[in-house]
Amino acid sequence: MKKIISIGLLIFSFLSFSDLASDKRIQVRGTATKEVSPNTAKLQLTIRTENENLDKASRQNSEIMEKYKNLLKKSNVKYEKINSTDYSTYKNYTYENVIVNKGKKEYSTTLNVDVSTLNLNQLQTFISVLAKENIFSTTRNKDMSYSFKIVSQKATSKEAYQDALNKLNSLKQKLSQKGFNGENLKISGFDNQEVNLEKYENKKVEENIVSHSFEVVTRDLRNLGKLVDLANVLGIETTGYIEYDIDNKEVLEDELYKTAYEEALKKAGTFLDKTQLKLRKPVTITDNSYGVISPYYSYFNKQYSDFNEEVLKKSDSALIEEAGNDSTIINPQKSSFSKTVYIEFEMN
Numbered sequence: 001m002k003k004i005i006s007i008g009l010l011i012f013s014f015l016s017f018s019d020l021a022s023d024k025r026i027q028v029r030g031t032a033t034k035e036v037s038p039n040t041a042k043l044q045l046t047i048r049t050e051n052e053n054l055d056k057a058s059r060q061n062s063e064i065m066e067k068y069k070n071l072l073k074k075s076n077v078k079y080e081k082i083n084s085t086d087y088s089t090y091k092n093y094t095y096e097n098v099i100v101n102k103g104k105k106e107y108s109t110t111l112n113v114d115v116s117t118l119n120l121n122q123l124q125t126f127i128s129v130l131a132k133e134n135i136f137s138t139t140r141n142k143d144m145s146y147s148f149k150i151v152s153q154k155a156t157s158k159e160a161y162q163d164a165l166n167k168l169n170s171l172k173q174k175l176s177q178k179g180f181n182g183e184n185l186k187i188s189g190f191d192n193q194e195v196n197l198e199k200y201e202n203k204k205v206e207e208n209i210v211s212h213s214f215e216v217v218t219r220d221l222r223n224l225g226k227l228v229d230l231a232n233v234l235g236i237e238t239t240g241y242i243e244y245d246i247d248n249k250e251v252l253e254d255e256l257y258k259t260a261y262e263e264a265l266k267k268a269g270t271f272l273d274k275t276q277l278k279l280r281k282p283v284t285i286t287d288n289s290y291g292v293i294s295p296y297y298s299y300f301n302k303q304y305s306d307f308n309e310e311v312l313k314k315s316d317s318a319l320i321e322e323a324g325n326d327s328t329i330i331n332p333q334k335s336s337f338s339k340t341v342y343i344e345f346e347m348n
Contacts (some may be wrong), residue, residue, distance in 0.1 A: 006122040024347040030264030032256040033338040038244035046237040049211045053074040054208040061210045069231045086213040101197040109160035111150040112189040225328035240302035245295040256339035264343045280346040288340040
């Protein structure tokens with residue numbers, strides 16, 4: 001049984017006399033204090049998931065909630081109810097330096113082609129035909145001949161080399177149509193190189209955020225730490241505070257008021273025992289308490305954890321074992337409640 005501690009500090013009393021007996025009064029103060037343990041605890045939690053796909057983020061959010069309930073059940077952590085307090089979605093934009101064409105490569109073949117005979121009257125027509133084939137550079141050699149390059153890039157070196165030959169044969173035909181001897185074009189050399197197609201780009205990434213805030217009400221106060229640890233392993237955010245409450249607050253207030261009144265009455269009788277005066281009925285009773293009995297709060301060291309979708313692939317037993325490594329200790333905090341009354345009695 002909880003012990004009621006009645007304290008009468010700074011006793012304030014006075015006697016007021018006049019010619020009329022009804023003016024004889026005494027005022028005393030009574031205070032009752034009771035320390036009680038909480039019956040329930042309420043924790044605020046938030047599940048926050050994000051994904052490029054909104055439906056997937058919402059689905060993962062629901063899966064985390066169901067997994068949390070399953071872990072509580074399998075860990076024998078009981079709760080009275082889980083109530084949603086807020087559910088919202090919004091977008092977040094970030095920029096990431098990402099690799100484009102990761103692992104992709106091609107091959108480039110370069111044919112060096114010499115033109116053995118070419119006079120100045122033919123040069124303009126020759127260069128015009130090359131330009132139509134996207135060949136814009138020709139080199140004049142010391143022996144007054146000319147040379148140019150044909151470049152082809154394909155998925156394999158064989159394909160690149162064959163495509164370069166096809167371009168050369170096509171060019172010979174078109175030059176022949178202009179009066180040139182295509183056989184005057186000779187391959188003087190070639191080169192094959194691997195081309196890395198990977199590159200970095202600054203990409204804008206859109207993430208859909210789903211935030212579900214809820215509260216857990218429990219009477220299983222011995223397992224508050226375990227309730228928090230199971231949330232942490234799933235990436236569920238905690239606020240770091242607990243709201244405690246007690247049952248039958250009205251009954252407790254009535255008891256405190258009654259004890260405070262009896263304390264005041266006892267004090268008045270103690271004073272008057274030394275006189276010939278007797279107490280009569282109380283004239284006024286003033287409540288000097290600070291409000292009604294309300295829930296109160298306590299804090300614990302929260303861990304910062306983010307959601308990782310890989311946690312959904314873990315078994316319940318593995319998550320329960322992981323949560324056990326944290327061993328958060330939360331001792332329910334008692335609280336003292338007081339009621340103070342001032343009572344003025346008539347005397348005769």
